[in-house]
Amino acid sequence: MILSVSGIKKSFLPHEVLKDVSFHLEDKEKMALIGLNGAGKTTLFNILLGKINPDEGSVFLRKDAVVGYLPQVAEYESDNLVEDELLTVFRPLMEMEDRLRRMEQQMQQDASRELLDAYAELTRVFEQKEGYSFRSRVRGVLNGLGFDEKEYTIPICRLSGGQKTRVMLGKLLLQNPDLLLLDEPTNHLDIESLTWLEGYLTGFRGACIIISHDRYFLDRLCTKTMELERGVATVYNGNYSYFIEAKDFRKKIALREYEAQQTEIKRQEAIIRDLRGRGQEKFIKRAQSREKILDKMEVLDKPIEQQKAMRLHFTPAIESGEIVLKATQLRMGFDGRDLFRNMDFQINKGERVALIGANGIGKTTLFKLIMGQLLPLQGDLHKGVNVFPGYYDQTQENLDPSKTVLYEIYDAYPQLNIPQIRNILGCFLFRGDDVLKDIGALSGGEKARVSLCKIMLSNCNFLLLDEPTNHLDIASREVLEQNLCSYEGTLFFISHDRYFINRVATRILELRVDRVVNYLGNYDFFTEHRRIEQEVMAQQRPTENKISFAEQKMAASELRKKKARARKMEDTITRNEEEIDEIKAKMLLPKYYNSASAYKELEQRMQQLDDENLHLMEEWDLLSEELAAYEREAQI
Secondary structure (H helix, E strand, O other): OOEEEEEEEEEEOOEEEEEEEEEEEOOOOEEEEEOOOOOOHHHHHHHHOOOOOOOEEEEEEOOOOOEEEEOOOOOOOOOOEHHHHHHHHHHHHHHHHHHHHHHHHHHOOOOOHHHHHHHHHHHHHHHHOOOOOHHHHHHHHHHHOOOOHHHHHOEHHHOOHHHHHHHHHHHHHHHOOOEEEEEOOOOOOOHHHHHHHHHHHHOOOOEEEEEOOOHHHHHHHOOEEEEEEOOEEEEEOOOHHHHHHHHHHHHHHHHHHHHHHHHHHHHHHHHHHHHHHOOOHHHHHHHHHHHHHHHHOOOOOOOOOOOOOOOOOOOOOOOOOOEEEEEEEEEEEEOOEEEEEEEEEEEEOOOEEEEEOOOOOOHHHHHHHHOOOOOOOEEEEEEOOOOOEEEEOOOOOOOOOOOEHHHHHHHHOOOOOHHHHHHHHHHOOOOHHHHHOEHHHOOHHHHHHHHHHHHHHOOOOEEEEEOOOOOOOHHHHHHHHHHHHOOOOEEEEEOOOHHHHHHHOOEEEEEOOOOEEEEOOOHHHHHHHHHHHHHHHHHHOHHHHHHHHHHHHHHHHHHHHHHHHHHHHHHHHHHHHHHHHHHHHHHOOHHHHOOHHHHHHHHHHHHHHHHHHHHHHHHHHHHHHHHHHHHHHOOO
16 A cells, blocks of 8 residues: 545635545555546645645555656746756766766776776666666657657747646656656647557556546546545545446435435334324333434435536527538648648538547647638638537637626627526526626636537537537536537537547547548547558558568567677676786795796786787777667667
8 A cells, every 4th residue: 555545624714625535545556536626636636745734634655655746737947958857857877877988988098897897887787777768768758748859959948838737747757656646637638649648657557646537538547536526535446437337326325225214214203203192101101212213323414416517508590501611622831831731521510520630730720710710821611501600719719808707798698688697607607706707817617618608609500619628527528518419500629538529529530731531430439440540551561560570579689699798798807807816916926936937827828818808898898889879779
């Protein structure tokens, strides 16, 4: 067990955030921490990190355990370049590498036994600590997290918030702590990077607690789920899908037991009243006896009712034509660089189409072209008859930060009166004085709900949604999914939420630089089809693959031979040095220095050993450089 938490309570007056939180975490366990926004997830992380103290309860962390923490927003500045920032994790290895280089230079002038021994020992430690591969590990992590090679040399201070978070995540993964606390690690990652991170964390030897709204990520990675609901923690031994089923089953059982007990309590109370009403002493004693039994009964609490979720309903005001959108040979780019080209696709009435692709490929740009906010460099983009689009912008630029929530809606839809708007905003969880908050003071999730409210009221028949699940908690995402699945208009959306894509999409368009690839199905269909495509491509290049595999085997075999040769040379040099020391000792004995022939024989042998060592050291230097270069170039 690496972590044990018992009876944690925490209040920020007048609110009790955590009422009863107890759980434990074993080595290598991956646990999802879920709950509505404001449920206390980040507060619990801060308690585990020792940043704040609980009002009650205890936290036990295994002695000498190293904890790594990824906050939701990276708040640090550095003048280091991206790659150099990650290399700071391996500063001891870099210093060891510098010492080895200095010793190699020194050995060219002074090849003493002490220096050779020190060099051999340092090389052994360097290799044991995987010193020859740390640079390639850094580049592997940067590549996995979606950094292009030209971004390796950008100063940290010039990165966006999302890029800084990815750099911070990369450093944490390379530090290899015993316990990782990750607060929304999937934010700012495209689907390829999410898949890479899943694989990396699956093989991670430490334990993890993960706060995330990415249900697909939690399903594939976590083996334990803990829900925070109204300050109470409940642990389920399974992934997110198991949690959904188990929670529903547990609530049904708890409600049935509660109702059965309440029925029994009411029955006993009725009997007690009847017995007391008879007025006779023997009946009163029987009534008192039943009252004592009731007093000793452990009364069950009523199961927590589901907190109110956002309510919305998208209704098109008018039916569109059969063809909603058609793109022909569309090309777009900036500063002389194409984002995409040769784009041909069509969206028909009633379809729910997901647009996916790497970060920076131009997905949001395409939506702005559809809305007429940008003009293409080439090609044609045509909207069909009676198509009225509604655009959800992930940056919320359509909201005025100086307006209140109430007047943001009123100014957009003046035909509605204030009571009507208040009722509508209530469906989006804005109640009472919440509607008087300034847009600029809202959280990301609150802004998302305002934008969804505006787009719902537009009654458009072509929804363009750019990352609609960002900032929404899981309950709100599920409400959005349900409504979009029953939407009678046409839907075109961008999302990195694979669970959301899987439930909503009936077709997927994958945007690549030189074309759009069409997949007629949801995300599971897409991943399976991509896997088959890769297998087919591999079968179409059998010779190339076999040659590549053979080359890899040959390279690995050659590397093993060179390492064995280096070790053999080191052993020979050591034996020769020992024999030279023995010869020097013999030269001091009368038996040898009084005999010219014997003394000369010792001199000749010592010269022979010196010459052999000089030759071996020259060969060993060349071989060491080859091995070091190979390891630096090697990929994980």
